[in-house]
Amino acid sequence: MLKTAIRKVGSITIGGEYYIERELAYGANNYHPLPVVLCKGEGMFLWDTSGKCYYDFLAAYSAVNQGHCHPKIVEAMASQAKTLSITSRAFYNNLLGETEELLCKTFSFDKCLMMNSGVEAGESAIKIARRWGYEVKGIPQGQAEIVFCSNNFWGRTIAACGSSDDPDRYKNFGPFAGLNFKIIPYDNVEALEQAISGTNIAGFMFEPIQGEAGVVIPTHGYYEKVRKLCTKHKVLMIADEIQTGIGRTGKMLCLDWENVKPDIVTLAKSLSGGLMPISAVLGKKEVMDVLVPGSHGSTFGGNPMACRVAQAALGVIKDEKLVENxxxxxxxxxxxxxxxIGGYIKEVRGRGLMNAVVIKNKKGAWDLCLKLAENGLLAKPTHGNIIRFTPPLIINEEQLNECIQIIRKTVVELHKFNPKDND
Known part of the structure; x- marks a missing residue:
């Protein structure tokens, strides 16, 4: 469907397929992107190598909540890069403490551990929960268990694969038996109570809204019930807010919709405005204090450049009122x-600017995303018939209405082309 993107390199004309073919030739084949070759981003927009402009309705899976290349965040990064980028944690630096304080006060927690990627934050949360389980709860050595939900997604490390029930994540990456992970149905408090009532459960880690699963929203009251059950059975409530946090759902944290406070929360993605990997684990003092020198760390975690970028990224969220928007x-x-709803589309669901459209045709989401790209809007399917629509939080009403018209036009075009998709 998409026309070949063309650009000039010196006197040679190179099509978009050139870049795709080079990536396929030299890169590991672990992604299946839409055939669009992007080379520039600003605010709500992305450009391909031919100069065509698109509305970005994926926002790098919420990494660019503040929009692409936000000038205040870029300036903070560039300024600090010229001053001091990294020392490692072998020494103190002048920015880490104030950044940790900002994170703790912004999200109302006691202690902060700065890391890099989102999956690294998840791994850190699991390590903290296990150590807390042994040293505080009194779980016998080697027997601490962590409970997860079916269809969870928090990364692709061995631990993340071992916590998944999706064959695409775990197939041929085992064994996982020594991880002591349990998987229960999402949004099922009865299953949760049964799973955590044992004496060896250290933590329950879950997404307040399941992103990769297709923006699956639990029943209202689920967060509050999870909180009560975790307190009752002395189990750490670990909220994976890497996609849902920092304003994505219309609250600073998604759990704020029910005024629930977890024991640990993980953040990443838009913590840097998309400029570099920055993540954080926030928690209560009695939980985070199980870490002692030598028990955990990261060469790049909490480096001065990351600290400046995180400060600027949070400042943009607050100053531009992006949570409210x-x-x-x-x-x-x-x-x-x-x-x-009723024609090509079966369901619309979401919260804030974390939304999904369910297509009636089981494989129709890919075709719709290709057609959307032709019409100037970029989104990506998940699970065959679901499209996530997660634009940067800076989008205004005029832009949003234009994007809605693009989606409506595309759905009508595709429906006319293949009306049997509604059967």
Missing amino acids: SEKMGEIFRKQMSKL
Whole structure:
């Protein structure tokens, strides 16, 4: 469907397929991107190598909540890069403490551990929970268990693969038996109580809204019930807010919709505005204090450049009122998109600017995303028939309405082309 992207390199004309073929030739084949070759981003927009402009409705899986290349965050990064980028944690630096304080006060926690990638934050949370289980709860050595939900996704390390029930994640990467992980149904408090009632459970780690699974939202009251059960059975409540946090759902944290405070929360992605990997694990003092020198660390975690970038990224979220904008724009989006239900579209769901559209045809999401790209909007399917629509939180109402018109037009075009998709 997509026309070949063309650009000039010196006197040679190179098509977009050139870049795709080079990546396929030399890169590991672990992704299946849409055939769009991007080379520039600014705010709500991305450009391909031919100069075509697109609305970005994926936001790098929420990594660019503040929009692409936000000038305040870029300036903070560039300024600090010229001053001091990294010392490692072999020494103190002048920015880490104030950044940890900012994170703790912003999200109302006692202690902060700065890391890099989101999956590294998840691994760190599991390590902290296990150590807490042994040293505070009194779990016998080697027997600490962590409970996860079915269809979870928090990365692709061995631990993340071992916590998954998706064959694409775990097939031929085992064994996982020594991880002591349990998997229970999502949004099922009865299954949760049964799973954590044993004496060896250290933590329950879950996404407040399951992103990769297709923006799956639990029943209202689920967070509060999870909190009560974890408190009752002395189990750490670990919230993976890497996609849902920092304003994506219309609250600073998604759990704020029910005023629930977990014992540990993991953050990443838009903590840097998409400029570099930055993650953080936040928790209560009595939980985080199980870490002592030598028990955990990271060469790049909490480096001065990351600290400056994180400060600027959080400043943009606050100063530009992006949390409030996410809630307002999300309501408009779902209201307008719901008008398309009944034809090509089966369901619209979401919270804030974390939304999904379920296509009736089991394989129709890929075709719709290709057609959307032709019409100037980029999104990506998941699970065959679901499309996540997660634009940067800076989107205004005029831009949103234009994007809704693009989606509506595309759905109509595709429906006319293949009306049997509605069967």
